[in-house]
Amino acid sequence: MLTPSRAVQRVTTDRAAVHAVLDEALTCHVGFAAEGRPHVLPTLHARIGETLYVHGSTAARLLTAARPEPLPVCVTVSLLDGLVLARSAFHHSLNYRSVIIHGNAEYVLDSAAKGRALAALVDRVGIDRSTQCRPPTSKELAATAVLALDLDAESTDVALKARTGPPNDDEADLDSGYWAGVIPVRLTAGSAEPACDLPTPSGLAPSLR
């Protein structure tokens, strides 16, 4: 039930395909162990070359104990592409692309590297937005935690798993009369809502991703 059919489900390590998913998804889920329990925190990520940067503020309190040791993490980046309605309950599924990265995350301590990572994170919120806002002060930089994951490291394991295409019904069900097909879904942006305290509440459009 809801098992993606093998015919259309693929696991790949193709780096360009992995990058495309990392660059399209706005958020990731970071899994780690703390106090003997699993934790999964949603946060923003950005890729520069073969390094994935993860905004760590929400996790900072939990992770403080681990600093400055590398932290074993699983970073999962998922895009939901469609709802797959089959003739049988069993073959209902979802179309998706997920990158699952196992590796050791390190805190970014070098302030130049941290500045570049934070600019890349701000650029995920709006294209080139890091050049269209006040840059961080050194105090603001210090107040922000960023984790880096080297996709090329020997200890890193990266896999992209995807399901695409129509439902994969059993032949015996094809004439059952039930509707079958895919409802595509995607994250879409609505109209910009300017802050009410803009001095000139204009229609100035930010560069959206």
Add this chain to the structure above:
Amino acid sequence: MLTPSRAVQRVTTDRAAVHAVLDEALTCHVGFAAEGRPHVLPTLHARIGETLYVHGSTAARLLTAARPEPLPVCVTVSLLDGLVLARSAFHHSLNYRSVIIHGNAEYVLDSAAKGRALAALVDRVGIDRSTQCRPPTSKELAATAVLALDLDAESTDVALKARTGPPNDDEADLDSGYWAGVIPVRLTAGSAEPACDLPTPSGLAPSLR
């Protein structure tokens, strides 16, 4: 940087608000430890009353070792609501609602309970869809793994965290001339794509969620 401002970020355990997030989000991320490493798997979930059911097939191989012991998990259900563009890089943020559940998941072994859970999971893909398709055979039921998490259990911890509203710029930045505001985002459905092997490729619309 990208730190949600405290004024608009709230943590609540209000059960109706928690249910609303669980029922709106189509997918969750399940975190657990296996072979000494954290794992985070995206999957479909469905709620019946105070029980959250998680489709476990993708995790089945990893989790087999844990069966039939309860498995400590962190199930995180996240909805991205907006991109928050502030005058300063530091106050850029995301609007979101996330439910984070720490608890012990149990495999659903009772076949009546499993049938109800699987029907609820199919109903997430389309409203009442479980009554508009061929129900599972006993073999299909047996082939599907479902995990249950009791939201009311003493060992379960449930929290909803959300950020809403406009950017929260520092007063000194208000006249900096940079645009500030929110770009709302949401998951939207496209037009249904009927399977090409439907005997009558009609416009029959499935009931979408």
